[in-house]
Amino acid sequence: MKRRTVGLLATAGIVIVGAVFVMSRDRGGVSVDVQPAARKAVFRSSVTASGQIVAQRYADIGSSVMGRLVELRVKEGDAVKAGQIVARIDAVQAAASAAAANARVKGSEADLRATADLLQSAQADLDAARARAQQAQLTLQRTRDLRKDGLVPVAELDGATAGADTAAAQVRSAEAALRRLQQGREAAERRLAETRADAARVADVLAKTDILAPISGIVTRLPVQEGEMVVMGIQGQLGTTLMTISDLAAIDAEVKVAEADVLRIQLNQSATVTLEAIPGESFTGRVVEIGASALPISGAGAAAREFRVKVRLDKPDQRLRPGLTCDAEVLTAERQNVLVVPLQAVVVRADNNDAKERTGVFVADGRAVRFQPVTTGLIGGLDIEVSGVNEGTPVVTGPFQALRDLKDGQAVRARTSS
DSSP states (O other): OHHHHHHHHHHHHHHHHHHHHHHHHHHHOEEEEEEEOEEEEEEEEEEEEEEEEEEEEEEEEOOSSOEEEEEEOOOTTOEEOTTOEEEEEOOHHHHHHHHHHHHHHHHHHHHHHHHHHHHHHHHHHHHHHHHHHHHHHHHHHHHHHHHHTTOSOHHHHHHHHHHHHHHHHHHHHHHHHHHHHHHHHHHHHHHHHHHHHHHHHHHHHHHTTEEEOSSOEEEEEOOOOTTOEEOOOBTTBOOOOOEEEEEEEEEEEEEEEEHHHHTTOOTTOEEEEEETTEEEEEEEEEEEEEOSSOOOOOSTTOOOOEEEEEEEESSOOTTOOTTOEEEEEEEEEEEEEEEEEEGGGOEEEEOTTTOOEEEEEEEEETTEEEEEEOEEEEEETTEEEEESSOTTOEEEEEOHHHHHHOOTTOBEEEEEOO
16 A cells, blocks of 8 residues: 555656646747848759769660671770771671572563563564555455456455455454563563562671671770670560760760759759769769650659759760769759748748738747748758848747747747757
8 A cells, every 4th residue: 555655646746747847848938949041142043963974976786687796896995987897797698698689680680681582573573464464455455446347356355355354363463462572571670670679688688797887986885795696676675785886075964853853954054063983073064955754663662753854064074984973963043142041941831810821931039939921932952042031030940840830929949050
């Protein structure tokens, strides 16, 4: 019984001490950090993003033919000229196909010449048949005239008539033969065109066994070795990438910008690029490209969308190589003589009159705070541009928990933040 009584008395004592502490804290107010609104001569707003260095122009070189890589004429880091042979694919099958196609072309040409000769002979036969028909027609006419005068018998007239009919039939036969040969010539011409097209195709395949550099630049990637099999890209499947050639005369920093910041970026805005590989140095540039659509989301848990932005460096450095990671700071706005407060000082509170939410700051007024509506502007780093308060006005900046629950007119104990 005595132990239970002692425990109850101890608990009551703790409760009383806690109540006294809370009451004394309420009378003293909530402890808050205060910082005066300051004016900056130059206030800049910028967007930061990370990415990598890329060449303005580059080409991933694949192969248009399938075969074994028998010769590799460059190594990574070599300089190449446009049109230079950088690799060769086994050309035995392609050369054999080209030889067969050329033989078919020659055969088709010979067929066409033979058909032309036959056509010429058929034309001569037709001319001869027409001459005979004309002669037979004249003979028939003279025989008819003589028969009218009774100078020739009927049998001779019948023979002349039969001769004229025979000659006309021979003309029709010669014309039909000529038409057949003309159709044969057209077919031979089509076969020749087909074989020539096939020869051009296989010649192109043979030529493409020599891999040419499409642009001048540096071999920045070479993932293959001599002796490997090279395959072509088909629908749904990528082909073999032999190498990447980059023109390092112009260098870009390709960064990924969050969707919350991308609308603040405009073309030709200045930017500063830094690299971990070259500490202590920075490179200036300008925005030259802004993605029109968001990049694909990588990973199932990713929710934020990002946009690709390219910054063209003003002075490319020979030390820069595609693939180096970099950070870019894009200057989106700059103003003179701007009044700013810390970004965390700006809060949203409901108006007591119409319950409409308003943006503002809490101003330390003696031992209490007063909610002061403000108009916000540029955001630069950890500060934000405001209007609606005077320079030097003590503004509550934290702590976050206290600022979140702070109310207009609440008692506080202000302490100046460093």
